[in-house]
Amino acid sequence: MSDIIQLLPEYLANQIAAGEVVQRPASVVKELLENAVDAGATQIQLIVKEAGKQLVQVVDNGSGMSATDARMSLERHATSKIRTTEDLFRIRTLGFRGEALASIAAVAQVEIKSKLQVQDTGTQLLVEGSQVVSQQPTACPDGTSIAVKNLFFNVPARRNFLKSNAVEMRHILDEFQHVALSKSSISFSLYQNDLEVFNLPAGKLSQRVVALLGNSYKEQLALVEEVTPFISVKGYIGKPESAKKSRGDQFFFVNGRFIRSAYLNHAVLAAYEGLLPKETHPFYVLFLELDPKTIDINVHPTKTEIKFEDEKTVYAIVRAAVKQALGLHNMAPSLDFESNVNFAPLAGLRTGSISDFADADDAAHHRDLGHEGGALAAAMAAAAAPARPTREAARWTDEKPLTPRPTEQARKALEDFYKTLSQPGALDDIEAEAPDAKPEPLPAIPVLPPVPAVQAAPAAPASPELPLTHGPSTGAAEGGAAAPGAMPSRRVVQVQQYVLVPVKSGLMMIDHVAARERILYEQYQQQIAEESSASQTLLFPRTVAFSPGDFAVLREVTTELHDLGFRFSEFGPNTIVVEGLPSDVPSRANEKELLEGLLEQFRMPGVRARLDRREQLARSLARRVAASAATRLSEVEMTALIDKLFACQTPGYTPDGQRTLVMLELDQLQAFFRS
Template sequence: MPDIIQLLPEYLANQIAAGEVVQRPASVVKELLENAVDAGATSVQLIVKEAGKQLVQVVDNGSGMSATDARMSLERHATSKIRSTEDLFRIRTLGFRGEALASIAAVAQVEIRTKQPGQDTGTLLLVEGSQVTSQTPTACPDGTSIAVKNLFFNVPARRNFLKSNAVEMRHILDEFQHLALANPHIAFSLYQNDLEVFNLPAAKLSQRIVALLGNTYKEQLAGCEEVTPFITVKGYIGKPESSKKSRGDQFFFVNNRFIRSAYLNHAVLSAYEGLLARDTHPFYVLFLELDPKAIDINVHPTKTEIKFEDEKTVYAVVRAAVRQALGLHSLTPSLDFEGDVNFAPIRPLRTSTGGNSFGSGGAALPAPARAVEFNPDALAASVAAAARGLSAAPKSARCPRGPPSRPAASWRPFIASWASPCARPKPKCRPSRQLPRCLSCLLHTRSRPKTRARSRWPPRPWQRPQPARHAGAGPLRAAGREVGPDAHRPGGRP
């Protein structure tokens, strides 16, 4: 049986690798911008046409490449970042695998112009589908310019998989923001279809945040800094009242590399506990600096996921740093012990000449009062005695149901103040809002139970709304119910 395992051609291997490295135009933008930053550029320009489907070009003023390095950069696993296994645990650069340019050149038409400072001429390389079609000297400024045209021209299925221009441009803007925030000392500019979108000069981090995200962030930035022997946390957080429903404005950078970490995001949210509205998320831009030996960035092809050697310590330091920043900038509620709180003064105890006293010169304590027990029978007797006092009033002025007996002499002041007869003599005392009830009516009148009105259509005649009458024409009627002193007369319709 013949051997069936064979080594894949280089161009086919590059296309397979491009499926992991280059997923959309934003992936090309990320790789080219990272190479420009690693080259020591102080000014980076990004030019995009048709959301990166037609053109993605990055121009920088970095160190540039020689003719040999320019040709070697298109080979797989060719890099200037690491040399040995030990260098893998001391990575400070953004790129280190040497797969970016080789993967991009496998699925696009690439034009590279590069020149080192001090050289008279530069190098021009034309690549199409991993094949170098031309290499000639050229006149160009110092630095490197890489133009990627017609992305996925030889992979129709992948090109049809791309989203609309608006969606792809949104991903490009995200990658541009990540690199611009991580490197505020570098000037960045972005052009979309020959229109300037961003022009960011080198500035401080706070100015870069406002220039990228908008002037609304100027008033909500609060500095955050915590230095420990293990990790250093620096950056800015937002005020709790400025939180949003979306999670877009949350950035973590570890050694100037943007990462996504739900674990660290939970640490920040726990620091904001009790300060955020429901289903809202705070704004933060936090930079974590720690020894490269304590992290592993070679986890995901996009290098946005990393592993920490001691993630619990990182969690605790991040949470403490954010909590401290909230307290320093008075973003958390606190007790005001210096305020003028109106406490009532303490009243001194009453003293008497007699009674027990502590010591020879101590003030005597008051004698304990006799406890008064609640007696319902006594209360009922008092009410009955007050009711009997109504018999002293004239017969024409008192209610017909008043008891005939006379009250005792000790209850006469109570009767005079609380048990006066009705103001208007009527056949029966009519309780209303204007006329008070007499005590006899309170004892003998039974209140009618309230019944819940039942809806009925069409409404009955007395339930229909009636126009308001003049005040002197009689009681007001509203929705069939009488309002006034005679609202509850016997025989009236409820």
């Protein structure tokens, strides 16, 4: 039998490696920008055409390369940063494997121009599919320029898997943001199709955050700084009230390298516990510095995932640092030690209104005042004995609606107590500071007028069964008159967010939020399919600004958003003017939050990747509109909701598989009352 194992050809091995390193144009941007940073550049320029499919070029003023180094940089595992095994545990540079240029050159046409500062001329290198076409001296400025053209030209199957220009450009913007945030001391610029997108001068981190993410971040930055012998945590977090539905503006950097870590993200969220609005996410950009020996960055080809030697300690310190920053900037709730929570002195009790004591327990605190204090406690207990009046009765007086009224017995006890106080020397043992003070006369106690009787509305006869297509009945049982003052019977009842509907076989419980989501989802699906939707025009058009990443996504899904009922047009860089919203969206809705929430699912990698854009938008909008609807429904609204739910194709479940209704059979109801 002949031998069957053999070495792969160099070009084929490079193409396999490129499959791990180069997944899309954004992967090329990441590798080239990191190389420019490692070269010590102070100015880096990124030029992109056709979302990187036609051209990705990075120009820097770094140290440059000699002719020999430029040629060697295209070889696999050729690196200037690793010499021994120990070097692997002291890595502080962004690149170190020596795979980037070799992998890129295997699937693209690459032009390299580089020049050392000490030399008069540089070198130019042309490569196609791992093959060096030419290398010759050339005139060029100090530093390096690498142009990657026609990505995946020799692997058409890979090129067919690339998304639209808007999607690919959004990924490029993400990688650009990561590198630009990590190195605020370096000047960056980005050009797309010869148009300037970013021009970021070197400066402070706060200035870089505002320049990259928008002016809205000026007022929400809170400094985080915690230095320990093990790790230092520095950066900025956002105020809780400025949290967004989107999770895109969250950045972790470990030793200057951008990473993704759900574990550390949980630490930040734990510090915000109890401060964030529901389903919102805070902004943060945090830099962690620790000994390279305590982390392993060689666990993923893209180097965005790392392992910590002591991750529990890292978690605790990050959480404590964020918690401390929230406290220092008065964002976390704290006790107010300035307010006086003690009870008023007896003089205050004597001059105050009796109705100021709304609870009989308050009187017990004065039992240590002697005999007179005990008399007051007994009087207050008697005053609070009767039940609290209804709100209807309370509106006949100027006193607080839920304040108990003293009875005749309580009034007599209080009058006797005040008579005791008015005698000479009665206050000697109680108020030593003011023995000569004269008691004020007993304030007049208003007498409540009689509460008018409330007449019950005449009841209408009820039908024996509840048809789901008819309105609910509010009358008494058939054949009997409603008792005076009795609550009218209801066929449909709401308890919290659940609607209870009696049926022949038992009881049906409907989650009205989930039911509304199912109804809206099918409605939006139909609108998208027919490319026609109802829209409510805003009285005053509103401008909404987005981050460059969100704006790229918005451009991608503009057609689908128009089909759902959104009406907007571009109004300057990364800005739109909103003229109309879908008719089902509440008028109080925030246009920016709503759109950011819809775009969020397209920013997070791997979220609902199996669904197309139309399906994702229909589900997301239905969920958000349903959650923002009114919590209390009238009987007419509940009946209409039931009718629409059972007119749906799948009334029992939401698009995500959550139940909209539950049936309780009669035997199940009876079982609740059996021992």
